[in-house]
Amino acid sequence: MKNPVQVTPLAESDALQRASEVNILPQMAVLNIFRTLLHHPKLAKTVNDLLLTLLTGDNKLETRFRELLIMRIGWATKCDYEWTQHWRIALQAGLDEKEILAVRDWRDSPLLSDHDKAILMATDETLADGMISEETTRQCRQFLDDACFLELNVALGTWRLISQLAKSSGIELEAGVASWPPTGDGP
Helix, strand or coil, X not given: CCCCCCCCCCCHHHHHHHHHHCCCCHHHHCCHHHHHHCCCHHHHHHHHHHHHHHHCCCCCCCHHHHHHHHHHHHHHCCXXXXXXXXXXXXXXXXXXXXXXXXXXXXXXXCCCCHXXXXXXXXXXHHHHHCCCCHHHHHHHHCCCCHHHHHHHHHHHHHHHXXXXXXXXXXXXXXXXXXXXXXXXXXX
């Protein structure tokens, strides 16, 4: 079920103006999520900086793990915006379509490694309980150092926030973007 738009996105020109005032790059400002967030420029800047920290630069958590957890959150929370926005990013990160689709029912997938599955278990537990269990933490800590484990937790919280924001605000897909790639079938 699609949620109605609760906050009308700014016109692109208005979003670009507000973005320039708080140092948000134009390529971010034109996305519907930022056209919505830029009603509150300081908040938009904070979210922008957090996303850029997690998406670029000196990341500690492997890109593969980050994209698996984002795709899982998108699927598990039924967030078309999150799933659709990160479909292309996950492919560019080296995951293939079958691996991405495996996050839908990941537990018995032969396409995903034990490490992948530990990340996905951490994702499901965070969505269900607001935290990673002791057992799953133990599994993750076998291959994640302190910095990676911290980044995992922040990534889980960040993309859970993005899902909630997109769904509650009714943020729509970018113009011309097909829903729920690759087939158009959501959860």
